[in-house]
Amino acid sequence: MSKKKRDPIGRFRSDMGLNIIGAIVLLLIVFGAVASVIGYISFTNAFKREYSTTTYHIADTATALIVGDHIDDYLEGRETGEYELTKGSLDSYCDRMNVSIVYVIKVDRSDYGHFTSVFNSVNNTVDNTSYTPWEPGYVRETTNDEYRDKYKAIYEDGSEYETVYRTKTSGGINPHVTTMVPVKDSAGGVAAILCIQRPMRELSEARRPYLINVAVSAAALAALSSVFYALFFRSNLAVPLKKVSDEANRFARENVKGEGLGHVSRFKEIGDLAASIDKMETDMVAYIDNLTTATAEKERISLELSLASTIQENSIPNIFPPFPERSDFDVYASMDPAREVGGDFYNFFLIDEDHLALMIGDVSGKGIPAALFMMVTNILITDRAHMGGTSAEILEFVNHNICEHNTADMFVTLWLGIVDLRNGMLTAANAGHEYPVLKDPGGVYELFRDKHGIAVGAMDGVKYKDYTLQLRPGSKLFVYTDGVPEATDPENRMFGVEKMIETLNSDPDADPRDVLNNVRRTVDGFVKGAEQFDDLTMLCFEYRGQDDKTDCKGDEKDE
Amino acid sequence: MLNITKTVEGEKTVFSVEGRLDTNTAPEMEKAIRETIPEAREIVIDFEKLDYISSAGLRVLLSAHKAMSSGGTLRISNVNQPITEIFEVTGFSEILNIG
Known part of the structure; x- marks a missing residue:
């Protein structure tokens, strides 16, 4: 009420x-x-x-x-x-x-x-x-x-x-x-x-009528003026302001440019306000257009990146088990770029029936430049490996080719090994990459401090040294990029090589797929959702030997 | 996070770096060094307070080393154990002037 x-x-x-x-x-x-x-x-x-x-x-x-x-x-x-x-x-x-x-x-x-x-x-x-x-x-x-x-x-x-x-x-x-x-x-x-x-x-x-005259005149003047001003303000203030206000509301609702308010009032301030609204609409519409264009551009780039990511993923073997017909070895690998595309990579392929090439690499930097560099390196190594030669020879060739055109001063750390599947002999060379981890049958995972050369691309004419390792049935090899030991938790502590080896030894008999899953799970638990800046790539190889020629699945364990 | 302190002593420029030299901070380091190269004959990068270096950081050092090799020297000093290991693993200890 x-x-x-x-x-x-x-x-x-x-x-x-x-x-x-x-x-x-x-x-x-x-x-x-x-x-x-x-x-x-x-x-x-x-x-x-x-x-x-x-x-x-x-x-x-x-x-x-x-x-x-x-x-x-x-x-x-x-x-x-x-x-x-x-x-x-x-x-x-x-x-x-x-x-x-x-x-x-x-x-x-x-x-x-x-x-x-x-x-x-x-x-x-x-x-x-x-x-x-x-x-x-x-x-x-x-x-x-x-x-x-x-x-x-x-x-x-x-x-x-x-x-x-x-x-x-x-x-x-x-x-x-x-x-x-x-x-x-x-x-x-x-x-x-x-x-x-x-x-x-x-x-x-005479005074009384005079007073009455004055009072009546004043009243009439007041009434007339009120009507005049009411009309004046209505057409020059109230109506224009309502127009401006309505237009602003309409624009807020529809986001489409109106016909323009134009000249709405003889008052400069209201004229300016109307002009501002008109200008704001024009600017806003232009801004929205720009934003739409920018968003479309961003979507295009995003699509390209997603395609690039698919191309990169498909440039390396990513279907597991990769060799279901082979029971004499098992290999499993994973690559998780920190961005859409990354500079980390692994690869493995049969050079011939008896020789399997294994490699892992880490290009300096991240994103598209690193991914392009990785693609070139991967293709060079694959091609050169098929021409024969030892790991060191292949790395020297690749290093020379990369150094010739390396204006961006990028480099890639590489570990390359070739396993003779007939006898388990591994010939490997390391161009500045993380130490591999080895496990002998019945033993535990241990860091193998191999001979190191310089990262590929850093300096032309570098010589790399081969080393050999005798793998026995049940021997396992784990290689990784620095994304694993350098995974960082919210307090900026690194996962570290020791914890990595510890994790590997928590289930020493796991097959390559489980080994990788186990490490990944442990790293994820360690970082607790902290943003990771580095790619994370791992490869695990298990040598099973020639004594069992049945058509076992690749991911099955050796007996 | 990386703090770079630059000290010029005649033709010798010392960069004291503190924090992490990784993908995010490497461009800053690269810019600082690149600006100095034309005027400096000797660049020393003091790693005493550096906690971590990633491959992006190594790339900056490699780049600087190549640029300085024509008429100057680049030296990395006070390298701690974990970073020494990184230099050794990547083979950079063979290229870079460390000590």
Whole structure:
């Protein structure tokens, strides 16, 4: 209920148009009041001036009726005939001039505190009054200080006339002026003061319609202005703002450029706002277009990378078991690039029926450059291996070929081994790669610190050295890239070679597939989801020998 | 994270590196060295506070070594045990001037 009640006020507070109109109406009311007051004051003053001047002339004329030299005679009862004559003239003058009182007084000049009445003519019909004429010789206290000052001004300062205004009705007496002029004797001195009290009926009569006129005009002006401003603000402020606001809302909803707001208001600020909205829409649409293009480009690159990744994965054997018809050995390998494509790789292939080549490599750097370098290296080795020769000879050839065109200063660490499957003799060479891990039948996995050459691509003309190892049925060989020992946990600790060997020995009899799965699982458990920056590649080979020629699956264990 | 502090003593420039020299930080190291090569006759890289070097870091060293071999020297000093092993395993100890 209370909410409903407050709603109109709330609307008034929040509606800009109503606010502005309200403010204008209020302003005009204040303005009208001020104008009325100023008008009232100037009207009254003009009226007073007019009255004062006119009354002065009436009074001045009246003084001609009085003989200034005889004032004292009148008071002392002399010249009674002349007094009566003068009194009669003043009475009829009072009637003719439509003034309330004409009176002549002689003021006590010691302190102007009281005066003596000389003549006093009253016309009570003029202003509906009930004055009783003062008898000649009647002494009266000066009414107040204002009168006292006026009397003094006439007697002492030679003032032509003085006026006292009573603009308000008080004590049942309507507004009136009292104008006083000096009555002079033949020597030019002031003998008495003639006062005329004249009603200002016209003032009150004219002032009321004047006030009404002003008030009505102000009200009409307020109403007209309100309507005008209401229309003006409506078309130049409220409506344009609503247009801008609607357009902004529409754009936020649809994200499609509108027709443009164009010129909406004569106010610069609102015009600017509309222009800003138009510009924002254009920019935003362009931005969205750019973003769409960029996203499409990103998708294209992503697609290319995914294709590249597939190509790279398929450039090395990735179907296991790779040699299901062979029971004399088993090999399993995995490659997990840190990015879509990587620089790590493994490879294995039969050079002929009796010779199996095994290799693992790690190109410096990551991503596409490393992947390209890896592809080249892999192809060179594979091709060269099929031409015959020892591991060292193959590596020297590949090193020379790579160094010739190696402007990027990239290199690849490589371990290459060739197993004679007839007798288990392994001939291998190491170009800067991690030490292999070996396990003799019945023994444990141990790091084999083989002879090392320099990484392939680092320096031209390098000689590599072959070494041989006699594998026996059940012997296992594990090679890996640095991604395994250098796998890092959230506290930046590395997995390490010791832990790797430990993991291998946790299940020494596992076949190559289980060996790799076991290591992978342990590494994953170690890093606990910390982001890995290096590729992780492993290869495990198990020699089983020629004594069992049955068609066992490659991933089955030797007996 | 890698902090590189460069000290120039005449024609000799010493880089003290601290942290990990890997794929993420190698470009920074490469840039620092490349800027120095034209003016330095001797570059020393102090590995005392280096925790780890990856193949990307080795590539930077190889690159610098090749660039300096024509009229200057590049030396790696204060190499700790784990990094010495990396140099030995990769064969870089045979190419680089270590000590």
